[in-house]
Amino acid sequence: MTVAKDRVNDAPATPSIDPDEVAKFSAMAADWWNPRGKFRPLHKFNPVRLRFIRETAEQHFNISPNAKRPLEDLRLLDIGCGGGLVCEPMTRLGASVTGVDASEANIKTALTHAQEQGLQIDYRAGTAEGLIEAGEPKFDIVLNLEVVEHVADPHQFLKDTGGLVKPGGLMIVATLNRTAKALATAVIGAEYVLGWLPRGTHDWSKFVTPEEADAGLTASGLITEDPIGVSYNPLGDSWKLSGDTKVNYMIVARRPAE
Template sequence: MTVTIEGSTGTPSTPSIDPDEVAKFSAMAADWWDPRGKFRPLHKFNPVRLRFIRETAEQHFGLATGLKEPLKGLRLLDIGCGGGLVCEPMTRLGATVTGVDASEKNIKTAMTHALEQGLDIDYRAGTAEGLIDGGEALFDIVLNLEVVEHVADPHQFLKDTASLVKPGGLMIVATLNRTAKALATAVVGAEYVLGWLPRGTHDWSKFVTPDEATAGLKAAGMDVEPATGVSYSPLSDSWKISSDTKVNYMIVARRPVE
C-alpha cells in the first residue's frame, strides 16, 4: 500500500512543506491515520507487528522489558514507511527513527502528522539504493514491512536493505507468501470479495516465499531465523502470531558482529 522501490532515485532527501500545502497533507494524514478508513487493514495488522518488533528488539539487544522507551539509543530505519504508521510508535518507544518512502506525497503526509503529534522523525523521499549511494550510516534495526512484494527484484532489494544493518543489528521482514492460499485470501478475498484493499494492490506473482526471502538475506551475510506466521482471526477481527506461514509471515535476520 506504499509506493516502493523500482530503482535508485538518488540520495533520499527531506522535502519541504510550504504553508499552502499544510491543509492538503493534513487531510491526507487524517486519511492514513483513520482506523476505519481505507487503511483499516494496516491499522488492524499494526498491533501484532509492533509487538513482534518490540519483543524481538528487546530480546536481541538484551533490553529490559516493561520500559516506556525500551528502544532509546537505537537507530531504526523503516523502508517504505508510507504515512508513518510504524515510524510513530517506534519513536514513542524511544528509537531514533528514519522513514524512507519512494512517494514524496507519502513522506509529506507522514511529516505533517508527526509535526501534529510533536514527534521528531527523519522522513525522506527516496529509496534504499539512494541511502546506500549516499553513504548513509548503518542502522541498529531495519524494518522491511510489506514492501518486498512490490519491488522489481526482491532478491537484490533484500540484499541492498540488509547492507544497511550495522554489525550486531537486525532486520525484520514482513511480506506475503506465494501460495494458493495467499492468492485466495490476500488477493481474491481481501481485494475483490471483502474490499479491504483497492483492487490491484497486490500482484500474486511477485509474492516472495520464505525460502526466497531467506536466500536474499543470507546472500547479504545475515543470519536468518525461520519464518513466523501471522494469521487473521475472523471471530475476533484481529491478527495473531501463528505457525501458519502460507499467507503472511515475518522473518528476523541478524547481522553478525564482525
C-alpha cells in the same frame, strides 16, 4: 567525480512543505491515520507486528521489557514507511527513526502528521539504493514491512536493505507468501470479495516465498531465523502470530557482531 555527485544528489531527502500544502497533507494524514478508513487493514495488522518488533528488539539487545523507552539510543530505519504508522510508535519507544518511502506524497503526509503529534522523525523521499549510494551510516534495526512484494527485484532489494544493518543489528521482514492460499485470501478475498484493499493492490506473481526471502537476506551476510506466520482471526477481527506461513509471514535476520 560526476558519478559521485549524481549519487549524492539521489540520496533520500526530506521534502519541504509550503503553507499552501499543509491543509492538503493534513487531510491525507487524517486518511492514513483513520482506523476505519481505507487503511483499516494496516491498522488491524499493526498491533501484532508492533508487539513483535518490540519484543524481538528487547530480546536481541538484552533490554528489560519493563523499560519505558526500550529502543532508546537505537537507530531504526523503516523502509517503505508510507504514512508513518510504524515510525511513530517506534519513535515513542525511544528509537531514532528514519522513514524512507519512494512516494514524496507519503513522506509529506507522514511528516505533517508527526509534526501535529510533536514527534521528531527523519522522513525522507527516496529509495534504499539512494541511501546506500550516499554512504548512509548503518542502522541498529531495519524494518522491511510489506514492501518487498512491491519491488521489481525482491532478491536484490533484500540484499541491499540487508546491507544497511550494522554489525550486531537486526532486520525484520514482513511480506506475503506466493501460495494458492495467499492468492485466495490476500488477493481475491481481501481485494475482490471483502473490499479491504483497492483492487490491484497486490500482484500475486510478485509475492515472495520464505525460501526466496531467506536467499536475499543471507546474500547480504545476515543470519536468518525460521519464518513466523501471521494469521487473521475473523471472529475477533484481529491478527495473531501463528505457525501458518502460507499467507502472511515475518522473518527476523541478524548481522553478527564484529
